[in-house]
Amino acid sequence: MLKALEDMPSEFDLIARYFAKPTPQAVLGPGDDCALLAPSLGMELAITTDMLVSGRHFLADTDPFQLGWKTLAVNLSDLAAMGAKPRWVLLAGSLPRADESWLAAFSDGFFACAGRYGAELVGGDTTRGPLNLCVTALGEVPAGTALRRDAAQTDDDLWVSGQLGLAALGLAHLLDQVQLSHGFSQRCIAALQKPSPRIELGLALRERKLAHAAIDISDGLLADVGHLAERSKLGVEIYRTQLPYLPFGVAPELARNAQLAGGDDYELAFSAPFNARHELAALAAQLDLPLWRIGRFVESPSAYEVRLLDENGVILPITRKGFDHFG
Amino acid sequence: MLKALEDMPSEFDLIARYFAKPTPQAVLGPGDDCALLAPSLGMELAITTDMLVSGRHFLADTDPFQLGWKTLAVNLSDLAAMGAKPRWVLLAGSLPRADESWLAAFSDGFFACAGRYGAELVGGDTTRGPLNLCVTALGEVPAGTALRRDAAQTDDDLWVSGQLGLAALGLAHLLDQVQLSHGFSQRCIAALQKPSPRIELGLALRERKLAHAAIDISDGLLADVGHLAERSKLGVEIYRTQLPYLPFGVAPELARNAQLAGGDDYELAFSAPFNARHELAALAAQLDLPLWRIGRFVESPSAYEVRLLDENGVILPITRKGFDHFG
Numbered sequence: 151m152l153k154a155l156e157d158m159p160s161e162f163d164l165i166a167r168y169f170a171k172p173t174p175q176a177v178l179g180p181g182d183d184c185a186l187l188a189p190s191l192g193m194e195l196a197i198t199t200d201m202l203v204s205g206r207h208f209l210a211d212t213d214p215f216q217l218g219w220k221t222l223a224v225n226l227s228d229l230a231a232m233g234a235k236p237r238w239v240l241l242a243g244s245l246p247r248a249d250e251s252w253l254a255a256f257s258d259g260f261f262a263c264a265g266r267y268g269a270e271l272v273g274g275d276t277t278r279g280p281l282n283l284c285v286t287a288l289g290e291v292p293a294g295t296a297l298r299r300d301a302a303q304t305d306d307d308l309w310v311s312g313q314l315g316l317a318a319l320g321l322a323h324l325l326d327q328v329q330l331s332h333g334f335s336q337r338c339i340a341a342l343q344k345p346s347p348r349i350e351l352g353l354a355l356r357e358r359k360l361a362h363a364a365i366d367i368s369d370g371l372l373a374d375v376g377h378l379a380e381r382s383k384l385g386v387e388i389y390r391t392q393l394p395y396l397p398f399g400v401a402p403e404l405a406r407n408a409q410l411a412g413g414d415d416y417e418l419a420f421s422a423p424f425n426a427r428h429e430l431a432a433l434a435a436q437l438d439l440p441l442w443r444i445g446r447f448v449e450s451p452s453a454y455e456v457r458l459l460d461e462n463g464v465i466l467p468i469t470r471k472g473f474d475h476f477g
Numbered sequence: 478m479l480k481a482l483e484d485m486p487s488e489f490d491l492i493a494r495y496f497a498k499p500t501p502q503a504v505l506g507p508g509d510d511c512a513l514l515a516p517s518l519g520m521e522l523a524i525t526t527d528m529l530v531s532g533r534h535f536l537a538d539t540d541p542f543q544l545g546w547k548t549l550a551v552n553l554s555d556l557a558a559m560g561a562k563p564r565w566v567l568l569a570g571s572l573p574r575a576d577e578s579w580l581a582a583f584s585d586g587f588f589a590c591a592g593r594y595g596a597e598l599v600g601g602d603t604t605r606g607p608l609n610l611c612v613t614a615l616g617e618v619p620a621g622t623a624l625r626r627d628a629a630q631t632d633d634d635l636w637v638s639g640q641l642g643l644a645a646l647g648l649a650h651l652l653d654q655v656q657l658s659h660g661f662s663q664r665c666i667a668a669l670q671k672p673s674p675r676i677e678l679g680l681a682l683r684e685r686k687l688a689h690a691a692i693d694i695s696d697g698l699l700a701d702v703g704h705l706a707e708r709s710k711l712g713v714e715i716y717r718t719q720l721p722y723l724p725f726g727v728a729p730e731l732a733r734n735a736q737l738a739g740g741d742d743y744e745l746a747f748s749a750p751f752n753a754r755h756e757l758a759a760l761a762a763q764l765d766l767p768l769w770r771i772g773r774f775v776e777s778p779s780a781y782e783v784r785l786l787d788e789n790g791v792i793l794p795i796t797r798k799g800f801d802h803f804g
Contacts, residue, residue: 203606
């Protein structure tokens with residue numbers, strides 16, 4: 151609408167060059183007013199959208215390949231939390247300039263993630279403006295079987311996958327707020343910049359009926375477990391001693407805070423009945439992904455709150471619950 | 478991730494207050510990792526995403542009610558161009574601050590448009606950052622019947638709906654680039670700020686099998702008709718004398734340029750066979766929406782170009798084809 155003056159490759163050229171790939175899963179892919187999709191019989195669509203803003207969700211100098219990966223991964227993580235199989239994605243982006251080498255690397259990272267998890271880019275939009283990336287992801291799940299937030303039951307165990315806290319430590323390292331050993335800092339930065347959405351875990355939990363409720367941990371463990379509790383109208387107790395092992399070589403309190411409230415983990419938190427423990431241990435081995443039983447859902451007639459308990463059952467103060475964009 | 482410091486209502490409070498409405502068309506609406514949708518049997522999904530950036534797609538001081546309307550309307554316009562019935566939408570927004578009166582008015586405008594066209598807001602995301610609004614819209618269309626860009630046939634008539642050019646004149650007026658009479662400027666500003674997606678027209682064209690190919694006019698008539706031609710591997714001739722009547726009280730050349738290349742019209746351009754002319758005239762009367770037969774698709778063995786012809790069949794020079802965000 152407000153016209154740009156610079157002499158740059160056209161929007162249509164850029165889209166064709168970096169984002170138009172074959173879309174065998176779609177009836178009609180990019181290039182029309184809409185993409186056309188044929189949903190599978192008996193399946194429900196799980197759909198989610200996430201917006202990533204430069205300087206807020208990622209540092210402006212983030213490697214574009216890793217940013218492309220992460221932009222998609224954080225959306226696929228929402229599909230994982232529902233037990234949905236990724237099918238189609240759309241990408242809208244506002245870019246300050248048409249930097250072709252940046253676009254090429256970003257596109258490579260985006261499609262690397264799409265290929266790894268079986269998603270297909272079927273449409274999008276590009277415009278000029280402050281760097282902002284918005285993905286919509288669609289997955290499929292057999293009708294009535296999705297893992298929702300509101301289905302935790304009293305006495306369910308609370309489980310989490312993975313290590314937790316590494317991404318927050320990686321960010322703190324990049325911002326010069328902590329000192330980490332070189333090897334460990336590299337691991338934390340990788341967790342921050344190239345997270346692995348837990349698609350296989352979500353599918354297995356849903357197919358094997360191991361979990362009642364699930365959520366992905368993006369805003370911090372305490373905040374996201376709080377959403378599970380609130381939606382399920384239950385309380386939840388987290389046992390500090392059962393949290394994932396503290397990483398080596400970083401102050402324990404710092405590491406624990408990163409685990410509890412760091413955010414950007416893209417692990418799953420889920421509720422599961424007592425009798426799923428054995429199968430969940432086997433699943434962890436099969437997926438080569440640690441699963442930690444860290445707490446329990448409890449009746450809570452008044453507030454659907456998260457309580458953190460020490461080894462003696464004493465309630466510990468919670469000072470910071472995680473990330474809220476306007477909090 | 479990078480934490481905000483201000484003391485503001487939380488993201489979750491804001492979402493609940495202004496954007497959580499009942500979603501009877503969805504299996505599961507906002508508040509979980511994903512929304513869950515049950516596609517209708519025998520239908521294909523038409524899906525589109527558009528990103529609107531402050532200062533580029535709208536002026537920063539645009540009335541928030543009208544901005545809310547337009548943010549959704551431009552996406553529904555893409556569904557109209559496919560002949561799809563709107564069902565579900567998602568809204569992701571980056572906002573510089575949580576201004577509640579702005580949010581309330583924006584939300585009112587967004588839901589006014591959603592209600593008018595039968596779409597339901599089922600999910601979204603809010604974050605802090607430069608003002609940026611990204612909608613994903615989903616509609617349904619019986620399998621195999623969508624109006625695509627690539628289906629125009631040789632000797633099809635080229636039709637457009639509506640007046641064209643008013644939005645571009647409205648913007649030029651707001652930017653003090655033209656002088657318009659008060660009454661006419663108000664009409665142009667309304668066209669700019671509160672466009673009507675041509676859902677009923679798209680549905681009728683598809684249901685009555687009146688059109689072969691269609692596109693919505695967002696980047697300017699010449700540019701968007703060019704997409705129809707290119708995708709259909711045809712040329713197209715536009716007859717200047719058959720364009721919509723020039724609006725009164727504005728220099729003819731200015732008005733004509735606004736019609737040809739102004740953009741932001743959200744009217745439909747479509748190809749239709751000769752024998753649909755009578756029914757299209759009846760449809761225009763029924764919808765109380767002018768439909769103009771402005772040209773013809775022709776064989777074009779080399780370039781799939783748009784030619785503008787005067788009343789003597791002389792080809793007129795085209796200097797500006799419409800809007801390209803990186804052109």
